[in-house]
Amino acid sequence: MSEPQADFEPKIVAFLCKWCSSAGSDLAGVSRIQYPANATPITIPCTGAVSPMYILSAFNKGADGVLVSGCHIGDCHYIEGNYLARRKMHLTMELLKFIGLEPNRFRMSWVSAAEGAKFAQVVTEFVDDVRKLGPQDKLRKVVSQ
Amino acid sequence: MEKILDKKQIDGWVAALTEHPQGVGRGCNAAEAATTTLWEVHTPALDEGIWTYQPANGTARLDHPNTKQSPKEFAFPQREIFFSFEQIKGEAPRLTQIVPKEQRHAVFGVRPCDGRGVPRMDKVFTDHIEDKYYTSRRKNIAYVGLACNKPPSPNCFCLSVGGSPVSSDGLDVQMTDLGDRYFVKAITETGKAMMAAGGKLFADPSAADQKLLKKTHDDAVAYPQRKINDPDGAPAKLRANFDSPLWQEMAQACIGCGICTFLCPTCHCFDINDEVHNKAPLSGQRVRTWDNCQFPDFTMHSSGHNPREGTGARLRQRVNHKFQYFHENFGMHQCTGCGRCVSECPVGIDIVTVVNKVTEHVG
Amino acid sequence: MINIQDIRDTARDMLAKGEARMVIGYRRGTRGMLAEPAFITDPAQADDLVWDPTCFNNLSLYLVHDKKFLAHMRENPKGPVAVVAKGCDARSIVVLLQEHYFKREDVYILGVSCEGAGVVDERKLAPLLNGERPSAAAFDGDDFVFTTAAGEKRLAAREVMADRCLECRAPYPKEHNLVFGEDKTGRQLEAPFAALERFEAQDAGQRWDAWSQHFDRCMRCFACRSVCPMCYCDECVVDSITFPVTAGTTAEEKATRIKWIERSATRSENITYLMTRAMHLAGRCTDCGECERACPVNVPIRMLNNKMEREAREKFGFEPGASIGGPSLVATFLDSDPGQFIR
Numbered sequence: 001m002s003e004p005q006a007d008f009e010p011k012i013v014a015f016l017c018k019w020c021s022s023a024g025s026d027l028a029g030v031s032r033i034q035y036p037a038n039a040t041p042i043t044i045p046c047t048g049a050v051s052p053m054y055i056l057s058a059f060n061k062g063a064d065g066v067l068v069s070g071c072h073i074g075d076c077h078y079i080e081g082n083y084l085a086r087r088k089m090h091l092t093m094e095l096l097k098f099i100g101l102e103p104n105r106f107r108m109s110w111v112s113a114a115e116g117a118k119f120a121q122v123v124t125e126f127v128d129d130v131r132k133l134g135p136q137d138k139l140r141k142v143v144s145q
Numbered sequence: 146m147e148k149i150l151d152k153k154q155i156d157g158w159v160a161a162l163t164e165h166p167q168g169v170g171r172g173c174n175a176a177e178a179a180t181t182t183l184w185e186v187h188t189p190a191l192d193e194g195i196w197t198y199q200p201a202n203g204t205a206r207l208d209h210p211n212t213k214q215s216p217k218e219f220a221f222p223q224r225e226i227f228f229s230f231e232q233i234k235g236e237a238p239r240l241t242q243i244v245p246k247e248q249r250h251a252v253f254g255v256r257p258c259d260g261r262g263v264p265r266m267d268k269v270f271t272d273h274i275e276d277k278y279y280t281s282r283r284k285n286i287a288y289v290g291l292a293c294n295k296p297p298s299p300n301c302f303c304l305s306v307g308g309s310p311v312s313s314d315g316l317d318v319q320m321t322d323l324g325d326r327y328f329v330k331a332i333t334e335t336g337k338a339m340m341a342a343g344g345k346l347f348a349d350p351s352a353a354d355q356k357l358l359k360k361t362h363d364d365a366v367a368y369p370q371r372k373i374n375d376p377d378g379a380p381a382k383l384r385a386n387f388d389s390p391l392w393q394e395m396a397q398a399c400i401g402c403g404i405c406t407f408l409c410p411t412c413h414c415f416d417i418n419d420e421v422h423n424k425a426p427l428s429g430q431r432v433r434t435w436d437n438c439q440f441p442d443f444t445m446h447s448s449g450h451n452p453r454e455g456t457g458a459r460l461r462q463r464v465n466h467k468f469q470y471f472h473e474n475f476g477m478h479q480c481t482g483c484g485r486c487v488s489e490c491p492v493g494i495d496i497v498t499v500v501n502k503v504t505e506h507v508g
Numbered sequence: 509m510i511n512i513q514d515i516r517d518t519a520r521d522m523l524a525k526g527e528a529r530m531v532i533g534y535r536r537g538t539r540g541m542l543a544e545p546a547f548i549t550d551p552a553q554a555d556d557l558v559w560d561p562t563c564f565n566n567l568s569l570y571l572v573h574d575k576k577f578l579a580h581m582r583e584n585p586k587g588p589v590a591v592v593a594k595g596c597d598a599r600s601i602v603v604l605l606q607e608h609y610f611k612r613e614d615v616y617i618l619g620v621s622c623e624g625a626g627v628v629d630e631r632k633l634a635p636l637l638n639g640e641r642p643s644a645a646a647f648d649g650d651d652f653v654f655t656t657a658a659g660e661k662r663l664a665a666r667e668v669m670a671d672r673c674l675e676c677r678a679p680y681p682k683e684h685n686l687v688f689g690e691d692k693t694g695r696q697l698e699a700p701f702a703a704l705e706r707f708e709a710q711d712a713g714q715r716w717d718a719w720s721q722h723f724d725r726c727m728r729c730f731a732c733r734s735v736c737p738m739c740y741c742d743e744c745v746v747d748s749i750t751f752p753v754t755a756g757t758t759a760e761e762k763a764t765r766i767k768w769i770e771r772s773a774t775r776s777e778n779i780t781y782l783m784t785r786a787m788h789l790a791g792r793c794t795d796c797g798e799c800e801r802a803c804p805v806n807v808p809i810r811m812l813n814n815k816m817e818r819e820a821r822e823k824f825g826f827e828p829g830a831s832i833g834g835p836s837l838v839a840t841f842l843d844s845d846p847g848q849f850i851r
Contacts, residue, residue, distance in 0.1 A: 052787040053745065057768055060780045073847065083841035090846055091790050091819055091838075095783060098708070098815045100716025109851040122851055138716065141776040143422050143430075193725065193806050194631055213804060214727075223727060224772045299540050299641045398545040400569065403729030404804050418771050427760070434771045440730070442747055454580070491735050491802035492565060493537040493544025 010064040010130040012039040014123070015054060017047050017070035019077040020112045024069075027116030035120035036127040039067065046070065047108075048081025052092040055106065059139035065105045065130035069122065072110040082110070101138055104129040146331035146340055148347035149354055150320075155327070156204045158343040159186050162251055163201075184251040184287070184339075187219070198252060205253040207322070210297035211483065215259050215410035216252050217266060220283040223407075223435045227278065227417070231428040243430075245278060249285045251339065255316060258303045258483035260290045262410030263315030268475050269413050278433070287335050290316035294361055295368050300484030302497055305373035308482055310365040321358055328358045371487075371497050375504045376468075376478060382504040383469040391506055393457030395499050398492040401456060403437035405463065405486035405494070411479045414438060438462045464499055509647070510620060510689040512559045518618065518686060519590065520554035528590035528616055532570050534563040541642040541654065545570060557592075559620060559688075561628040561645045561652050561665070566796040567591050568600040569737040575610050576740075590616040590685075596672075598681030599794035599829025600737045606832055607792075609740065619681030621689030624650055625665045626673020631806075633668045637661060666697055672797030672810060674698040683832070704814045725805040726778040728771075732799035732809050733785060738792045745769060746781050786812035791820050791837020794829040 047070030186201035317336035471479035535546035
């Protein structure tokens with residue numbers, strides 16, 4: 001693990017479902033709720049469409065933390081996408097933990113379109129947790145010279 | 146130069162090479178030698194159950210059978226960065242060539258088959274066109290060989306391909322294990338300089354040492370090995386059997402992995418890719434990596450057509466390259482008989498059997 | 509105890525009567541004691557078949573090869589392929605059937621029970637033979653018997669068996685057309701997931717230290733992928749053919765293309781490859797352990813798959829290769845799936 005750095009600003013990749021969490025982040029924005037600007041949002045149709053490959057690839061390309069956020073259980077626009085995501089993401093998280101990656105670098109949350117405040121809170125907490133861990137250099141591609 | 150080195154003195158010799166004030170290397174005169182860095186010594190070491198070349202850290206361990214991977218990686222690493230590039234919109238692209246570092250490497254414990262791989266790789270990378278990345282590494286490498294008193298692998302067949310368990314081809318120094326001491330022979334000028342660096346650690350061989358060396362070498366050559374029955378006739382017969390159905394039959398079990406070629410001391414095919422790191426401004430590196438004729442996509446065209454569609458055509462390419470094409474180009478078999486591809490194949494494809502079957506096939 | 513002659517007779521009969529167009533089994537190889545895959549179409553060659561502790565290969569892989577080859581040739585020959593399958597191999601066939609890779613009637617499973625044994629692990633065997641090189645291996649009750657130049661060497665099977673066989677819960681092909689040997693399901697040589705649990709007892713830092721070295725050693729020969737019957741994708745994310753580069757491809761296009769994994773065998777790329785593969789095998793891997801055996805640089809690949817297998821079993825009650833009509837792991841869910849990790 002790297003030493004925490006005072007000026008370290010974590011890079012977070014956030015996969016947000018189009019129907020809930022992405023709208024939730026919009027609500028946080030229009031409600032002028034303050035939260036850290038570290039997360040790069042990537043809108044996806046549904047958390048069920050998040051391949052574990054996306055998460056591995058985000059870490060590979062330099063993310064310090066990866067967030068996957070979608071509709072609450074029972075609210076999926078595609079009925080069961082988030083149920084499938086729950087399973088896949090559990091397996092992904094277990095595998096990442098297994099090889100020794102800090103569990104706090106990967107997070108999943110349910111944020112509905114009405115939960116702007118919750119979205120801000122999830123991002124704030126996640127950024128704080130990742131900041132404590134310092135830069136992610138285990139899975140990151142090393143660019144020599 | 147022929148000397149005796151007590152086994153207890155090997156650490157001293159390694160130290161002398163890494164600490165000698167005036168190292169001497171290939172293409173390096175005395176003045177340069179005084180300013181260039183010393184030898185980095187590599188020795189076989191057992192790591193996670195496999196023998197690999199590791200930095201010596203003060204000692205050379207020479208009790209290995211043979212290393213899992215051949216020492217080709219020193220002159221031809223699996224990944225070589227050619228240059229880095231950057232393009233800022235509206236400006237000309239900026240290229241920065243990345244030249245291998247000038248550092249001399251002494252590789253200890255090289256078996257004769259792997260030693261014979263060296264001149265074969267030299268041919269590939271210097272004939273007609275010089276590959277600067279290869280030669281700039283190669284000129285800084287010395288191979289310190291270790292003769293095989295008995296075949297280190299049950300699938301050794303060096304005698305069948307013009308080699309020998311006591312061959313010094315491609316080596317700078319040849320060592321032979323005589324029990325409590327090594328018989329050390331300089332093969333090249335670099336080798337002489339390396340031995341000179343050891344100074345008084347080396348003793349002159351007695352008549353008894355010479356006699357024991359001869360006996361050890363004679364015994365080594367007499368030790369039974371696997372056999373390719375007609376290596377001299379192979380090129381012509383492989384040519385004649387190019388369209389034989391035998392190929393598909395023998396390659397039916399092939400799974401198309403890269404073990405045989407990645408472990409081979411003479412396989413040298415590569416791929417070149419641009420690894421893009423940044424989209425704005427566009428930057429990245431052009432990188433050469435090992436490739437492998439057994440991968441289905443090796444010959445894949447962008448149209449989707451694949452001229453070597455089946456495993457048979459791909460096995461034929463590997464075998465013919467070793468025993469026909471290379472022979473036609475350079476007058477020697479490319480295979481040096483280390484037996485790695487035979488021992489490590491997960492499905493039992495055996496180049497000795499394949500060559501024997503094809504050369505004995507009348508078609 | 510299996511009598512090999514029974515398997516040979518069956519194979520010969522099937523080929524002679526046209527009940528199978530090919531029998532895939534094991535025969536003696538040309539390098540020492542190791543058996544190798546055999547593809548038999550001529551009834552006269554049925555006597556080449558062998559059954560011994562070196563019959564490692566998961567031959568269901570060749571059902572996949574056969575299917576791909578026929579699709580390429582646009583051929584549709586009559587009759588099934590008969591295949592010799594151990595417990596784990598038969599479970600692989602079940603997964604392939606589950607995924608509709610081929611039809612049940614396309615394959616005739618000649619099941620072989622490993623009974624009280626399994627396959628030998630050459631890495632465990634070598635140090636016990638004092639440099640002797642065995643020319644043959646045979647089952648004998650709870651022992652393996654190796655033929656060497658110095659005579660016969662008898663070793664307790666448990667001492668030299670592969671971990672995957674020691675930990676095997678079902679060394680018997682439940683799905684079969686014909687089966688040889690006794691059903692010894694439930695035999696307990698070592699606790700399931702024993703190797704995994706030993707490794708997991710370490711803390712995260714130690715686990716990373718170990719895995720980072722494993723990932724560094726990987727040279728991306730893809731033997732693990734090639735030897736796996738479940739790795740049948742026509743396009744794999746690590747292959748360059750997924751996005752071919754032509755003379756007309758501009759630098760801009762290259763830059764904006766998704767390249768999941770670079771060709772370089774560096775740690776980060778190896779991690780992405782091996783982890784992606786482990787994820788893709790979750791719920792599909794039947795622990796034949798061929799990936800780990802084939803690996804020339806001893807990366808404990810099986811452990812990643814084992815980790816997924818145990819998670820699926822404990823958290824989702826999922827058993828890979830249990831029944832042809834059963835659900836797949838990641839295309840189903842239960843209300844009771846764990847969700848405590850979600851904020």
